[in-house]
Amino acid sequence: MTILVTGAKGMLGTDLCRILRENNVEVIEWDLPGNDITDVTRTVNQIKRLRPDRIINLAAYTDVDGCEVAKSRAYAVNVQGTWAVVLGAQKIKAPLLQISTDYVFDGAKDVPYLEDDESNPINYYGLTKAQSEAIVRTKLKEFFIVRTSWLFGKAGKNFVSSILNAAKEKDTLEVVNDQIGSPTYTVDLAQAIHKLIQTDFFGIYHVTNSGICSWFEFAGEIIKLTGLKNKIIPITSNQLERAAKRPKFSTLNNHRYIKTFGQFLRPWRKALAQYLKS
Numbered sequence: 377m378t379i380l381v382t383g384a385k386g387m388l389g390t391d392l393c394r395i396l397r398e399n400n401v402e403v404i405e406w407d408l409p410g411n412d413i414t415d416v417t418r419t420v421n422q423i424k425r426l427r428p429d430r431i432i433n434l435a436a437y438t439d440v441d442g443c444e445v446a447k448s449r450a451y452a453v454n455v456q457g458t459w460a461v462v463l464g465a466q467k468i469k470a471p472l473l474q475i476s477t478d479y480v481f482d483g484a485k486d487v488p489y490l491e492d493d494e495s496n497p498i499n500y501y502g503l504t505k506a507q508s509e510a511i512v513r514t515k516l517k518e519f520f521i522v523r524t525s526w527l528f529g530k531a532g533k534n535f536v537s538s539i540l541n542a543a544k545e546k547d548t549l550e551v552v553n554d555q556i557g558s559p560t561y562t563v564d565l566a567q568a569i570h571k572l573i574q575t576d577f578f579g580i581y582h583v584t585n586s587g588i589c590s591w592f593e594f595a596g597e598i599i600k601l602t603g604l605k606n607k608i609i610p611i612t613s614n615q616l617e618r619a620a621k622r623p624k625f626s627t628l629n630n631h632r633y634i635k636t637f638g639q640f641l642r643p644w645r646k647a648l649a650q651y652l653k654s
C-alpha cells in the first residue's frame with residue numbers, strides 16, 4: 377500500500393511516517409516548502425500523477441493563538457489546503473484520513489464529546505478545522521476524520537517541552553487549572569492511525585490516550601516524573617492573556633475506536649512516562 381502523508385515533517389507526521397514504514401507501507405512525504413497544499417492546482421495534479429492508495433492529511437497551521445492573528449494564512453492552509461487534497465482524493469478515488477481536533481467543540485459539555493456531537497468552535501483554529509471536516513464529509517464517501525487532543529511527541533514543540541524549558545528558568549510555574557482534556561502521545565496516535573487506515577471502517581473517530589486532566593495536573597505529572605522540584609501554582613484561563621479562547625472541557629469519548637478495535641489507548645500518564653524515558 378502507498379500512502380501520501382501531508383505535514384509529514386511535523387510532530388505527528390514524523391512518528392506516523394516512521395511507524396507506517398516499519399509496517400511496510402510505502403510512504404510519500406509531503407511538507408513545506410516542496411509541497412504546499414495551498415497551491416490547489418499543483419496539489420491536485422501531483423495527487424493525480426502519484427496515485428497513492430490512501431491519503432492522510434496532517435498539514436495544518438497549528439498555532440492556535442497565531443490563527444487569531446494570521447487568519448488568512450490559517451484559512452489558506454486549514455480550509456483551502458484541505459479542499460485541494462480532498463479534490464485530489466476525489467479525482468483518484470482514494471480514501472482520505474483527515475486529522476482534526478477537540479477544539480471543534482465549545483467545551484460547554486460536562487461529559488466527554490461523542491463523535492456525532494455538533495461542533496461549535498470558539499476560536500479561529502477550531503473554526504478552520506471544523507470547516508475542513510465539513511469539506512471532507514460533504515465531498516468524499518470514503519473518509520476517516522480522526523479528532524485528537526493535546527499532542528506531545530519528540531518531533532515538535534509541545535506542552536511537555538515548554539514545561540521542561542520553563543522549569544530550567546524558574547522555580548515556580550503558573551499553569552492553567554480550568555481547562556480539561558486528554559494528553560495524547562504522537563506514537564500512540566500514529567499506531568492507531570496505522571490500524572485505522574488499513575480498514576474500510578470509514579467515519580468519524582475520537583482517538584486520545586485514556587484519562588483526563590487539567591494543564592495544571594499535566595504539568596505536575598511532568599515535574600514529578602522528571603524528578604524536578606519546581607513548584608506549580610494553579611491559575612485560571614482569565615489570568616493568562618492569550619489571543620485564542622480555549623474550550624473548558626474538551627475531552628473526547630473514544631467509543632467508536634474502542635468498539636471497532638476492542639481496545640483503548642493506554643492512560644496518558646503511562647504514555648508520558650515512556651515519552652520522557654525516550
Ligand SMILES: NC(=O)c1ccc[n+]([C@@H]2O[C@H](COP(=O)([O-])OP(=O)(O)OC[C@H]3O[C@@H](n4cnc5c(N)ncnc54)[C@H](OP(=O)(O)O)[C@@H]3O)[C@@H](O)[C@H]2O)c1
Pocket residue numbers: 382383384385386387388389406407408411412413414433434435436437438453457475476477478505524525526527528532
Ligand atoms: N498538536 C496538537 O495538540 C494537535 C491536537 C489536535 C489535532 N492536531 C492536528 O494534528 C495535525 C498534526 O499536528 P502537529 O502537532 O504534528 O502539527 P505540526 O507539527 O505543526 O505539523 C504540521 C506540519 O504541516 C506543515 N504545513 C503547514 N502548512 C503547510 C502547507 N501549506 N503545505 C504543506 N504542509 C504544511 C508544517 O510545516 P511548517 O512547520 O513549516 O509550518 C508542519 O510540518 C494537524 O492537522 C493538527 O491540526 C494537533
